[in-house]
Amino acid sequence: MFSWLEKNPFFFAVAVFIVIAYAGIIEILPDFANRARPLEGIKPPTVLELAGKHIYMKDSCNACHTQMIRPFKSETDRYGMYSLSGEYAYDRPHLWGSKRTGPDLKRVGNYRTTDWHENHMLEPASVVPGSLMPAYKHMFKNNADIETAYGEALTTKKVFNVPYDMEGMPKLGTWEETQAIVKEQAQMIVDEMKNQEVKDAFARGEIREIVAIIAYLNSLK
Amino acid sequence: MRPSNALNYDYTVAKYFMFATILFGIIGMAIGVIIAFQMAYPDLNYLAGEYGTFGRLRPLHTSGVIFGFMLSGIFATWYYIGQRVLKVSMNESPFLMFIGKFHFYLYMIVMVLAVISLFAGVSTSKEYAELEWPLDIGVVLVWVLWGVSIFGLIGIRREKTLYISLWYYIATFLGVAMLYLFNNMSVPTKLISGYGDWWHSVSMYAGTNDALVQWWYGHNAVAFVFTVAIIAQIYYFLPKESGQPVFSYKLSLFAFWGLMFVYLWAGGHHLLYSTVPDWMQTMGSVFSVVLILPSWGSAINMLLTMKGEWVQIRENPLIKFMILASTFYMFSTLEGPILSIKSVNALAHFTDWIPGHVHDGTLGWVGFMTMAALYHMTPRVMKREIYSKSLMEVQFWIQTTGIVLYFASMWIAGITQGMMWRATDQFGNLAYSFIDTVTVLIPYYWIRAIGGLLYLVGFFIFTYNIYKSMSAKELTKEPFSASPAGVRG
Numbered sequence: 001m002f003s004w005l006e007k008n009p010f011f012f013a014v015a016v017f018i019v020i021a022y023a024g025i026i027e028i029l030p031d032f033a034n035r036a037r038p039l040e041g042i043k044p045p046t047v048l049e050l051a052g053k054h055i056y057m058k059d060s061c062n063a064c065h066t067q068m069i070r071p072f073k074s075e076t077d078r079y080g081m082y083s084l085s086g087e088y089a090y091d092r093p094h095l096w097g098s099k100r101t102g103p104d105l106k107r108v109g110n111y112r113t114t115d116w117h118e119n120h121m122l123e124p125a126s127v128v129p130g131s132l133m134p135a136y137k138h139m140f141k142n143n144a145d146i147e148t149a150y151g152e153a154l155t156t157k158k159v160f161n162v163p164y165d166m167e168g169m170p171k172l173g174t175w176e177e178t179q180a181i182v183k184e185q186a187q188m189i190v191d192e193m194k195n196q197e198v199k200d201a202f203a204r205g206e207i208r209e210i211v212a213i214i215a216y217l218n219s220l221k
Numbered sequence: 222m223r224p225s226n227a228l229n230y231d232y233t234v235a236k237y238f239m240f241a242t243i244l245f246g247i248i249g250m251a252i253g254v255i256i257a258f259q260m261a262y263p264d265l266n267y268l269a270g271e272y273g274t275f276g277r278l279r280p281l282h283t284s285g286v287i288f289g290f291m292l293s294g295i296f297a298t299w300y301y302i303g304q305r306v307l308k309v310s311m312n313e314s315p316f317l318m319f320i321g322k323f324h325f326y327l328y329m330i331v332m333v334l335a336v337i338s339l340f341a342g343v344s345t346s347k348e349y350a351e352l353e354w355p356l357d358i359g360v361v362l363v364w365v366l367w368g369v370s371i372f373g374l375i376g377i378r379r380e381k382t383l384y385i386s387l388w389y390y391i392a393t394f395l396g397v398a399m400l401y402l403f404n405n406m407s408v409p410t411k412l413i414s415g416y417g418d419w420w421h422s423v424s425m426y427a428g429t430n431d432a433l434v435q436w437w438y439g440h441n442a443v444a445f446v447f448t449v450a451i452i453a454q455i456y457y458f459l460p461k462e463s464g465q466p467v468f469s470y471k472l473s474l475f476a477f478w479g480l481m482f483v484y485l486w487a488g489g490h491h492l493l494y495s496t497v498p499d500w501m502q503t504m505g506s507v508f509s510v511v512l513i514l515p516s517w518g519s520a521i522n523m524l525l526t527m528k529g530e531w532v533q534i535r536e537n538p539l540i541k542f543m544i545l546a547s548t549f550y551m552f553s554t555l556e557g558p559i560l561s562i563k564s565v566n567a568l569a570h571f572t573d574w575i576p577g578h579v580h581d582g583t584l585g586w587v588g589f590m591t592m593a594a595l596y597h598m599t600p601r602v603m604k605r606e607i608y609s610k611s612l613m614e615v616q617f618w619i620q621t622t623g624i625v626l627y628f629a630s631m632w633i634a635g636i637t638q639g640m641m642w643r644a645t646d647q648f649g650n651l652a653y654s655f656i657d658t659v660t661v662l663i664p665y666y667w668i669r670a671i672g673g674l675l676y677l678v679g680f681f682i683f684t685y686n687i688y689k690s691m692s693a694k695e696l697t698k699e700p701f702s703a704s705p706a707g708v709r710g
Binding site for chain 2: 002003006007009012013016017019020021023024027028032054056057058059060061062063064066068070071072074075077078083084085087088089090091092093094095096097098099100101102103128129130131132133134135136138142145147148149150151152154155156158159160175
C-alpha cells in the first residue's frame with residue numbers, strides 16, 4: 001500500500017493531510033462554543049484600556065510576563081485567584097505568554113497603583129531593585145493610538161457581538177462620544193501621575209502611551 | 222525525453238537561498254546574542270532607544286532564525302535535493318525556473334517588510350506569528366509558490382517513486398500551510414469600522430480558544446519547520462555523504478507515518494494547568510510521550526546508517542555534524558516528553574528550562590543539520606572544494622561547547638527558578654519574593670549569553686569557510702566529496 005502511495009504524489013499528499021488534520025479537529029473544535037462564554041461580571045475593555053493593550057503587544061510585554069495563574073498554592077498566594085476560562089472571553093488575542101522573566105500580571109490591578117506603574121516604566125530598578133526590565137521611557141513621549149483602538153472595539157462589536165453599549169457594559173458610541181469618554185478616563189489617571197510633561201500634553205489634548213498602558217494594567221483584576 | 226548523458230542540474234535558485242540562509246543566520250543569531258546579553262546586563266537595552274529593547278528584539282530574533290535562517294535552508298535544500306531525487310533539471314522547464322526565482326524574490330521582500338514592521342512594533346503578539354495581515358498574505362503567496370515548485374517538479378519527474386526526503390518536504394508544505402492559515406485568521410479592523418491603522422487586525426478567536434489555536438500552531442510549526450523538513454535533509458545528505466544506504470526502509474515508513482499521526486496532538490502540552498479542559502491537557506501530555514517512538518525511529522535509522530562505518534566520523538567533519546545533529550534530535554525529543562509530564566511541567570513551565578529545551582533542539586539539531594547541508598551543497602553548487610577541513614573542526618567544537626553551555630545553564634536556571642517560586646517557609650508562606658528568583662539567575666544568564674556567542678562565532682567561521690570556498694578555483698568536474706580533498710569516498 002505504501003509503495004503504491006509513493007508513486008502517486010496526489011494521493012500521498014491527501015493521505016498526509018488527513019493524518020495531520022484530524023487531531024486538530026478532535027482537539028480544537030469541540031471546545032469552541034463552550035469556552036467562548038464570558039464569566040459573570042467580566043466586561044470588554046474600554047477604548048483607552050484597549051489602546052493600552054495594543055502598547056503592551058507592541059512592546060511584547062508578553063515575552064516576559066504571563067497572564068495565566070495556575071491552580072497552585074504558590075501562585076494563588078503570590079498573584080491571587082487562579083485563572084478561569086470565562087475571564088478571557090473578550091481577550092482577542094489572549095496574552096497568556098509562555099515565559100515568566102517577570103511576574104504574572106493577570107491581577108496586577110489589584111496590588112499595583114498608577115503611581116507605581118509610572119515609576120516602574122520610567123526606571124524599573126527604582127521600585128524593584130535588581131529588576132532586569134528595560135525602562136520604557138518612550139511611552140512618556142509617544143501618543144497612544146486611540147483611533148485604532150476604537151476601530152477594533154467597533155469591529156468586535158459588529159463582527160463578534162461583543163456587548164459594548166449594553167446595560168452595565170462599557171459605552172462605545174460614536175467616534176466623538178468615544179473621545180469624550182476616553183478623555184474622562186484618562187483624566188483620572190493623569191491626575192494620579194506626577195510627570196509634568198504627560199500632564200502638559202494631556203492639557204493640549206494628547207494622550208501619551210503611558211496613560212493608556214496604565215489604564216490597561218489597572219484593569220487587570 | 223530521457224537524456225543521453227548525466228543531467229545538468231540547475232542550482233540557480235538553490236544558490237540564492239543558500240545566500241539567504243547565511244544572511245539571516247547571521248542577523249537572527251546576532252540579535253539572539255544581543256538579547257541574551259540584555260538579560261544578563263539590562264543596560265544593553267538602551268543602545269537604540271525604543272527599537273533596541275528586549276521586547277522589540279525578541280520577535281525579531283525568533284522570526285529571524287525560524288523564518289529567515291531555517292526556512293531559507295529548507296528552500297535551498299529543496300531546490301537542490303528536489304531535482305536530484307526526481308531526476309529532472311529545473312532548466313528543462315522555464316515555467317518552474319520562473320516560479321523558483323519569483324519564490325525567492327517575493328520571500329525576500331516579505332522578510333524585509335517583516336523586519337521593518339517588527340522593529341516598528343507592528344505585532345499581533347502571537348508567538349512565532351507576529352506579522353500583521355498584509356504580510357500574512359505575502360507569506361501565504363510565498364508558500365503557494367513553493368507548493369507550485371514542489372508539485373510542478375514532481376509533475377515532470379523521471380524517477381517514479383518518491384524518495385523519503387520528498388515525503389517530508391510534502392508534509393512540511395501541507396502542515397505549515399494548514400497551521401499558518403488557521404492561526405492567523407483575523408479581521409482587519411479598518412475594513413470593518415473605517416477607523417484606525419489599515420494594517421491592524423483583531424484575532425478571530427478569543428481567550429482560551431485563541432490560546433488553543435496558537436499553541437496548536439506554535440508547537441506544530443516546530444514539528445513541520447524544525448523537525449519534518451530537517452529530517453528530509455538528513456535522509457538525503459547523510460547517505461550521500463557517507464556512501465551508506467539508509468539503514469531501514471520499514472523503519473523510515475514507521476517513523477514518517479507515526480510522526481504525522483502523533484505530532485499534531487502534542488500541542489496541548491503548552492497549556493498544562495491553564496484553563497483548557499483537562500482531557501485536552503491529558504491528551505497533549507500522553508501523546509507527547511508517545512512521540513518519542515517516531516522521533517527516535519528517525520534518529521536511530523540515521524545512526525544505524527553509519528553501522529560499520531563509524532570511522533568516517535574521525536575522517537569527515539561533515540559526518541560529525543550530522544551525527545551530532547541526530548544525537549541532539551534524540552536528546553531534545555526525550556527532553557520534550559519529560560517536560561510534558563504534568564508534575565515536571567508544573568515545575569518547569571514558564572521557566573528558563575523552556576528556552577533551554579528549544580535551543581538544544583534548534584542549535585544542535587536544526588542549526589548543525591542546516592550548516593552540514595550547506596557544506597555538502599557548496600562544492601556541488603559552486604563547483605569548488607570546501608576551503609578548510611580544519612576550520613570545520615574548529616567550528617564544530619566551538620559550537621558544540623556553546624550549545625552545552627546554553628542548555629546546561631538554562632536547565633539549572635529553570636529548575637532553580639521553579640523551585641524558588643514554590644518554596645515556602647516553616648509557616649507555609651512563600652519563602653522568596655519574585656525579584657529574588659530573578660536576581661539569582663544572573664550568573665546563568667551570563668553563561669547562556671557566552672554559549673550563544675560561541676555559537677555565533679562558529680557561524681562566522683562557517684560563513685568565512687563558505688566564502689573562501691566560493692572564491693577558490695573552479696573545478697572542472699563534480700567534486701568527489703563535499704569534504705576537502707583527500708577524504709575517503
